Amino acid sequence: MYHKLLNKLVRILRYNGIWPVESTVRSYKLLNLIFRLFNLSIIVIMMLLTIADAIANFNDISLITDNLCFFVGCSEALTKGIKYCIEYKNIVKLMNDIYGPIDIINKKNNTEVMKGINEIARFENRQFKIIFGIVSLLIVARVLGADFKNKGFPIRALFPFDATATPYYHLIYLLISYGVLLVDYTLLGVDLMVVVIMRYLTIQVDILRANCRHCDIESTRRNIVINGYDDKNNENTDIRNFVGFEIEHEDSDGKDSFDDRLKRCIIHHQKVIYMLNGLNDCFSFCVVVQILGTTVLLCLNGFQIIMGRDIHLFMRRVLASTAALLQLLLWCWYGNKLSAAADSLTINLWMCGWEDNYKHGLRNFISIPMTLSLQTLELRAIGVVPLSLQTFVSAIKTSYSVLVLLLTVAKDE
Secondary structure, three states: OOOHHHHHHHHHHHHOOOOOOOOOOHHHHHHHHHHHHHHHHHHHHHHHHHHHHHHHOOOOHHHHHHHHHHHHHHHHHHHHHHHHHHOHHHHHHHHHHHHHHHHHHHHOOOHHHHHHHHHHHHHHHHHHHHHHHHHHHHHHHHHHOOOOOOOOOOOOOOOOOOOOOOOHHHHHHHHHHHHHHHHHHHHHHHHHHHHHHHHHHHHHHHHHHHHHHOOOOOOOOEOOOOOOOOHHHOOOOOOOOEOOOOHHHOOOOOOOOHHHHHHHHHHHHHHHHHHHHHHHHHHHHHHHHHHHHHHHHHHHHHHHHHHOOOHHHHHHHHHHHHHHHHHHHHHHHHHHHHHHHHHOHHHHHHOOOHHHOOOOOHHHHHHHHHHHOOOOOOOEEOOOEEOOHHHHHHHHHHHHHHHHHHHHHHHHO
């Protein structure tokens, strides 16, 4: 069940042309490449047409902000899509590294851990349906909200020819509608992909924290394979036992000691740090794009809501603002959860029970994870701005300040 949302997002990225299809047939791969280039051309052309219209109406700040709303969304989808395309192999490896240990836990029928993971999976699938509905409503509102009587389009655009003439109008309208769908669903896929990866990386950190507390065999026991379990009938979701990830060590041969558990925690800790470094390498640039894009979109949509008169445009702007706000909130919320879980690792490592199992050489075992735990484990924008709730609030404040400035300029005109 926990793979369900990830598989949906991977399909979205492949259908949108962000990621290539997995096929060994050369003709199919060639068709897929043409399809990806076609999607890229659609987005770039729409951006150019929008900018051309903004330049043609440079004296009207209301029209300029209207053009910029869609242009910023296209730019965000384009930059994130290119980054995802470049980091394709690294992202796939990161997903395998994060989901691999959870797959092992699932194969071992670990009731304690899998019940909590399955609950999270059910929650994230409900969450996806809500967000997918909001994005779909936004697409429908833009595509069907055009002025058909005057042969308008879903976006403001300036063409070098008469686009309202038959049969060009219907063809262009169809292509623009496809471009709107492409942009919005691309943003849906790339944004939720980061959220899902952070969510399951946080689960691994939570398991590591619990394992550190359960290194002492006198107070806890190792989770052994339980056959034929049903997670619906088990209400115990707390991790109260030591959780092993390696199948080859679960032979129930009696090999279980404090040193063995502590070594596993140290190895797992190093793997978590490695995965978090990979997370930053793949997505730190996307964090910058997300923060800047949401800040600008909230400002521009807010300006259109205040200055607009059309009720249909009003509802569309409210939906767009909600979607942009939800984007950044999800990133910051799960980024904050990840950093909060990682920050408590030092305390949990210290509480592993080393004082009751002290022996020669143990000091080195303890010093390694304690030193590594001093490293800040969080997703940052180009290594500077942490993805946290404080960042979310700062983005809203900045957006409001720019909005006030825009309103002042509009009143002066």
